[in-house]
Amino acid sequence: MASNDPPITPELIAEHGLTPDEYAHIVKLIGREPSFTELGIFSAMWNEHCSYKSSKIHLRTLPTKAPWVIQGPGENAGVIDIGDGLAVVFKMESHNHPSYIEPYQGAATGVGGILRDVFTMGARPIACLNALSFGDPGHPKTRHVVAGVVAGVGGYGNSFGVPTVGGEVRFHRRYDGNCLVNAMAVGIAEKDKIFYSAASGVGMPIVYLGSKTGRDGIHGASMASAEFGADAEEKRPTVQVGDPFSEKLLLEACLEIMAEGCVIAIQDMGAAGLTCSAVEMGAKGDLGVTLDLDKVPCRETGMSAYEMMLSESQERMLMVLKPEKEKLAESIFRKWGLDFAVIGETTPSKRFLIRHGSTVMADLPIKELGDEAPVYERPFAQSVKLPVIDAVSVKPPMSMADALEKLIGSPDLCAKRWVFEQYDHVILGNTVQRPGGDAAVVRINDGPKALALTADVTPRYCEADPFEGGKQAVAEAYRNLSAVGSQPLALTDNLNFGNPERREIMGQLVGCIQGIGAAARALDFPIVSGNVSLYNETNGRAILPTPTIGGVGVLDDFTKSMTLAFKAEGESILLVGATEGWLGQSLYLREVCGREEGAPPPVDLAAERRNAEFIRMLIRDGLATAVHDISDGGILVALAEMTMASRIGAVLESPAAIAAHAFWFGEDQARFVVTAKNAEAILDRAGTAGVAVARLGATGGSVLAIAGERPLVVSDLLARFEAWLPAYMAGAD
Amino acid sequence: MKSAVLHFPGINRERDMARALRHISGREPAMVWHADTELPAGTDLVVIPGGFSYGDYLRCGAIAARAPIMQAVRAFAQKGGLVLAVCNGFQIACEAGLLPGVLMRNAQLRFICRDVYLRVERSDTAFTRGYNAGQVIRVPVAHGEGNYIADGETIARLEGEGRVVFRYSSPDGMVDPNWNHNGALNAIAGIINERGNVLGMMPHPENHVEVAMGRTDGRGLFAGLVDHFQKAA
Numbered sequence: 005m006a007s008n009d010p011p012i013t014p015e016l017i018a019e020h021g022l023t024p025d026e027y028a029h030i031v032k033l034i035g036r037e038p039s040f041t042e043l044g045i046f047s048a049m050w051n052e053h054c055s056y057k058s059s060k061i062h063l064r065t066l067p068t069k070a071p072w073v074i075q076g077p078g079e080n081a082g083v084i085d086i087g088d089g090l091a092v093v094f095k096m097e098s099h100n101h102p103s104y105i106e107p108y109q110g111a112a113t114g115v116g117g118i119l120r121d122v123f124t125m126g127a128r129p130i131a132c133l134n135a136l137s138f139g140d141p142g143h144p145k146t147r148h149v150v151a152g153v154v155a156g157v158g159g160y161g162n163s164f165g166v167p168t169v170g171g172e173v174r175f176h177r178r179y180d181g182n183c184l185v186n187a188m189a190v191g192i193a194e195k196d197k198i199f200y201s202a203a204s205g206v207g208m209p210i211v212y213l214g215s216k217t218g219r220d221g222i223h224g225a226s227m228a229s230a231e232f233g234a235d236a237e238e239k240r241p242t243v244q245v246g247d248p249f250s251e252k253l254l255l256e257a258c259l260e261i262m263a264e265g266c267v268i269a270i271q272d273m274g275a276a277g278l279t280c281s282a283v284e285m286g287a288k289g290d291l292g293v294t295l296d297l298d299k300v301p302c303r304e305t306g307m308s309a310y311e312m313m314l315s316e317s318q319e320r321m322l323m324v325l326k327p328e329k330e331k332l333a334e335s336i337f338r339k340w341g342l343d344f345a346v347i348g349e350t351t352p353s354k355r356f357l358i359r360h361g362s363t364v365m366a367d368l369p370i371k372e373l374g375d376e377a378p379v380y381e382r383p384f385a386q387s388v389k390l391p392v393i394d395a396v397s398v399k400p401p402m403s404m405a406d407a408l409e410k411l412i413g414s415p416d417l418c419a420k421r422w423v424f425e426q427y428d429h430v431i432l433g434n435t436v437q438r439p440g441g442d443a444a445v446v447r448i449n450d451g452p453k454a455l456a457l458t459a460d461v462t463p464r465y466c467e468a469d470p471f472e473g474g475k476q477a478v479a480e481a482y483r484n485l486s487a488v489g490s491q492p493l494a495l496t497d498n499l500n501f502g503n504p505e506r507r508e509i510m511g512q513l514v515g516c517i518q519g520i521g522a523a524a525r526a527l528d529f530p531i532v533s534g535n536v537s538l539y540n541e542t543n544g545r546a547i548l549p550t551p552t553i554g555g556v557g558v559l560d561d562f563t564k565s566m567t568l569a570f571k572a573e574g575e576s577i578l579l580v581g582a583t584e585g586w587l588g589q590s591l592y593l594r595e596v597c598g599r600e601e602g603a604p605p606p607v608d609l610a611a612e613r614r615n616a617e618f619i620r621m622l623i624r625d626g627l628a629t630a631v632h633d634i635s636d637g638g639i640l641v642a643l644a645e646m647t648m649a650s651r652i653g654a655v656l657e658s659p660a661a662i663a664a665h666a667f668w669f670g671e672d673q674a675r676f677v678v679t680a681k682n683a684e685a686i687l688d689r690a691g692t693a694g695v696a697v698a699r700l701g702a703t704g705g706s707v708l709a710i711a712g713e714r715p716l717v718v719s720d721l722l723a724r725f726e727a728w729l730p731a732y733m734a735g736a737d
Numbered sequence: 738m739k740s741a742v743l744h745f746p747g748i749n750r751e752r753d754m755a756r757a758l759r760h761i762s763g764r765e766p767a768m769v770w771h772a773d774t775e776l777p778a779g780t781d782l783v784v785i786p787g788g789f790s791y792g793d794y795l796r797c798g799a800i801a802a803r804a805p806i807m808q809a810v811r812a813f814a815q816k817g818g819l820v821l822a823v824c825n826g827f828q829i830a831c832e833a834g835l836l837p838g839v840l841m842r843n844a845q846l847r848f849i850c851r852d853v854y855l856r857v858e859r860s861d862t863a864f865t866r867g868y869n870a871g872q873v874i875r876v877p878v879a880h881g882e883g884n885y886i887a888d889g890e891t892i893a894r895l896e897g898e899g900r901v902v903f904r905y906s907s908p909d910g911m912v913d914p915n916w917n918h919n920g921a922l923n924a925i926a927g928i929i930n931e932r933g934n935v936l937g938m939m940p941h942p943e944n945h946v947e948v949a950m951g952r953t954d955g956r957g958l959f960a961g962l963v964d965h966f967q968k969a970a
Contacts, residue, residue, distance in 0.1 A: 155847070163793070429850055
């Protein structure tokens with residue numbers, strides 16, 4: 005065993021993010037002081053990012069099974085069966101800390117990482133989504149972060165050659181020092197050709213593939229497991245640099261050797277690089293792993309074992325190959341100009357043995373590295389319930405027309421064209437519904453089957469009531485998928501929170517997970533993959549709790565997908581779902597009244613299911629001509645979006661029983677706007693289905709006309725909707 | 738029509754292009770690897786598709802222009818063979834000397850993906866015979882470096898010889914800076930070489946070829962080429 009240089013001191017242990025108790029456990033586990041390399045390996049395996057030590061016991065409560073789930077959480081990505089012998093492989097993952105420190109590369113490598121997770125399992129990526137949360141537009145760094153993150157997401161995905169078809173963008177001061185970049189990738193594979201990470205067989209060659217190992221990203225996972233202080237900039241060297249060109253080659257080479265039947269097990273080198281991937285392959289296969297670091301392709305000379313084991317250089321894979329196919333696999337990798345090296349083998353010993361030169365640098369029990377990682381049942385405090393805001397107590401400070409104009413020109417509701425036009429969203433020629441609708445629709449191969457994809461969460465609801473907010477995120481994804489006519493199948497969750505060692509933050513995490521679980525159970529919408537990002541805090545202030553939900557639905561025929569644009573003049577506009585006029589935590593209250601207050605809208609899961617099923621039936625039976633989910637901004641914002649997408653106006657009746665501002669801008673859940681040629685047919689069915697449906701008005705003209713209000717010219721609304729983001733990014737404050 | 742689609746590492750619209758060719762010509766194109774030195778025998782049309790050849794890590798297209806297969810493509814073009822170069826392909830064709838000029842970064846310095854309108858300037862080329870002169874088509878662009886420029890003399894020649902075949906325009910065919918998303922000189926979206934057998938264009942006709950996907954404005958280009966070879970045969 006290598007002698008220790010530097011010596012293991014309490015300071016060094018703390019620098020590795022390990023507590024004294026965790027270190028004591030390591031010493032007990034291996035019966036001696038760890039070597040420096042071993043300390044690095046433990047810190048990589050036991051940090052929050054890799055071990056889920058604060059969230060694990062709560063994540064176990066989530067529903068992850070359904071007859072159509074092929075693989076739930078625990079692999080590189082989740083896998084579901086969509087019939088016809090095909091499977092969808094998908095996952096969402098955060099790259100928050102790196103993206104704030106170095107926006108372009110942080111976001112780019114976030115996209116690269118999640119794409120690798122998907123094609124590692126044998127799937128060809130067909131779409132990406134991105135959920136981005138930025139600081140207040142007035143914060144001096146926000147514009148720089150937005151520009152870099154968006155360019156980075158585009159820079160990687162565009163070059164790799166996958167369409168980025170959807171997502172969301174929000175601004176709030178609570179993300180000032182800590183933006184969120186949640187990237188989702190979706191791929192298609194043949195159902196019986198999914199590849200997993202568990203190694204099998206003793207004495208099998210372990211092969212390193214892809215790019216060379218450099219000194220970039222060392223301790224990236226540990227960095228992502230700590231709060232930021234004023235020294236965030238100094239952490240730039242921990243951010244990796246992306247190379248989408250190499251990743252594209254890696255994709256093609258991996259799919260080619262998989263098709264040739266060369267692969268027994270495969271694991272991408274993501275967080276904690278070689279360490280995490282090798283341990284996972286061995287531990288899952290009940291095998292030991294021996295690595296000879298002299299064989300690792302390195303970008304620079306003189307790299308130590310410690311550096312090689314902790315490097316997070318991108319675009320690398322570890323595989324166990326069938327020995328008889330090794331030469332074939334090597335020739336395929338060489339053809340694509342990628343590195344290929346046998347760097348070790350599987351052993352019966354269940355030890356993780358690392359050699360460098362003639363020295364053993366680490367000799368650790370492989371199962372315990374993962375299984376014995378600390379699991380914390382951290383104390384938590386439930387969030388205090390906030391009072392329900394009585395709509396009557398909210399005095400409208402302006403007319404409905406003025407409020408609508410203000411809302412659709414606000415940072416959270418304005419058009420995100422400036423963002424999605426930097427993403428190639430048409431490559432592969434399968435994008436049926438482009439960004440801007442309720443969910444993106446992407447055809448599979450030559451169709452007619454297609455996927456609907458969405459990413460959703462309303463962080464202000466989650467902060468006000470974590471349980472209801474968690475439910476709402478799932479329900480909104482379910483609604484969005486239903487609004488385009490797809491059957492929602494499964495979701496991936498990306499849980500972004502602050503420091504779990506604080507009781508109130510832990511309370512948010514626990515509450516949101518419970519809410520997500522409740523909704524997923526009620527809607528038959530299982531969680532098949534996910535990622536947890538904690539310690540999203542800067543100088544002691546946490547982000548808004550942001551459990552992003554990535555939803556996947558399937559359409560049997562993409563030509564039947566529904567859009568939100570009005571289709572013709574003179575059609576009836578209907579409201580599906582019950583309205584009380586819930587103003588607590590609404591964007592109306594925040595943007596128009598300047599108040600961020602109250603309890604968020606409650607989510608009635610039975611109504612969510614019933615109403616969404618009703619909508620899917622209307623679409624299937626050809627009764628609806630346009631459908632739009634009602635969410636941020638309420639009914640009137642949804643209607644404005646439908647007019648702007650079609651340039652067709654609407655004449656709207658005013659509500660009788662509810663105060664106008666609460667009716668038009670309340671954010672009650674489980675609702676949709678629907679248009680129809682024949683309203684009676686829908687009203688008839690609504691009675692049978694027990695769904696509340698009311699008439700809102702009719703389409704037509706070129707203005708949005710609300711009874712008793714100044715008429716709004718659709719083209720003026722559109723100009724306002726499109727104006728804010730480009731002007732902001734151009735530097736006009 | 739027997740087509741060959743060049744495949745450089747980092748190219749990523751080769752599948753889109755192959756699908757469009759298959760749909761419209763009814764024939765599967767050959768995929769030709771960058772390290773090859775010969776085109777398949779009997780090739781009618783060479784297509785250089787879009788993407789990020791070699792990562793575009795030098796100048797866009799500069800490395801691909803020097804790939805082994807490009808010798809064969811130059812010889813093919815010299816003999817009058819038809820070459821369709823789209824997006825990164827256009828950049829490669831310029832770098833390879835098949836077409837004059839260069840594609841600079843978009844004027845706004847950002848990648849742009851959106852549908853644009855193109856005015857078809859001529860219908861008497863092998864590539865545009867499927868359209869009418871003056872017709873406006875709608876096709877997507879997806880590029881960061883599509884801002885066409887050349888020296889004054891070259892531009893004067895291109896314009897004088899009618900070698901600008903596609904121009905960015907408004908939906909009603911007016912050339913207008915508001916409808917020129919990348920700032921290209923004279924709103925140039927596509928040009929042909931002197932002999933008229935090499936077309937370079939930034940937009941992606943191959944992404945608008947199916948009714949089911951919404952628009953079919955790109956079909957005319959491929960259908961025209963099929964027609965060209967049928968007439969020739």
